[in-house]
Amino acid sequence: MRSLMVAVLAVSGCGKLEQVGRAPEFTGLEGTDQHYAMYSAALPEDVPAGAASDGSSLWTAGTDSLFGDRRAAQRGDILTVVIEIDDSASISNSTGRSRNGKINGGVTDLLGIPQKLDGALPDGASMADAVNMDSSSTFKGQGSVARKEKLTLRVAATVVEELPNGVLRIEGQQEVRVNFEMRELIVTGYVRPNDISRQNEITYDKIAGARIAYGGRGQITDVQQPTYGQQVADIVMPF
Template sequence: VDGSSLWRRDRMSLLGDRRALQQGDIMTVVIEIDDKAEISNTTSRSRDGSDSMNIPNLVGIPQKLAKQWPDGASPTNAIDLSSNSSSKGDGSVRRKEKLTLRIAATIIQVLPNGVLAIEGTQEVRVNFELRELLVNGYVRPEDISRQNEITYDKIASARISYGGRGQISDVQQPRYGRQVLEAILPF
């Protein structure tokens, strides 16, 4: 087969496999997260305790001491303690996240077993707001689709970070003083 044939087997031919498989190749990571979680927790605890100790006849010592004590006091019932405690708590967490993103990632290493280490970053600046998307992890070559895409749930040790900074993010954050007060105030 000569170099101008359509039926060559290399990656650049018309029917060649264009999936990323080597260091430096680029693939698309598809991130579609639609996650919900609801957690409720109720706790209840109560405890009662009482202790008493009396020494009515300990070799006549209580009777001798009773003469020296003021009226109404007696060593006969020397110690009488009781305590009650109870606590009750309710808590709940309800969250919903939906995220749909696509990012190009580069193969940064091919491990000896054939697993591919990938990494991708993307920054988008609009006016004074910067949005950042970072993804990295490990993928198996057989999980890469014929369209050279992989979904986030097939990335081992996946680290996906999406966030931003700028004027809008600053306005939505509580001021430092407020954050300190919320951390130290018990109510």
């Protein structure tokens, strides 16, 4: 077990050593769903009878027309996802419980039996006060949660799949490298074509199953993270 752990740490360390003095590399788009969607053949557009075939008419049904619908509608189309998150939550709970109990029991007369037993009992003991019990319990609990998040971003996403019910599956990925730090933004989810605005935009709250990731990688991120040894120790150590 120890040798396996050492080997894993060594391999992880070698991966980091290869990046010494180098900026983080961009993630390749080749082989992704976006790549295949972009290079797939588009469906033919319906052109009304009598319309000009060269696309010069204002009344053609294509997206190149002045009055055409430019909203994303099929695989390979691009739309803009608007992310404007400004959420805050505050929860405070308080619980209190208290209980007191007291039991007294005794036998004063029962065919003279208590009197006979009193003689056999130690001094001060009597069947007239055979049972005397007191109980008390108190519980108090209090908890609070305070959270505030604000994020404003815009990212272009690609329609990578058209589902049988007409819903579109979208994926968007954006990477910006500044010096030796890479900023990453990833958006995936499902949208209805009717929710896409005339500006070919959709807000994040209309994306079903939305998965939004915003972070980075690079030298600054590495410094902010604990080392592999510390992470392993936090998991393995029982205290």
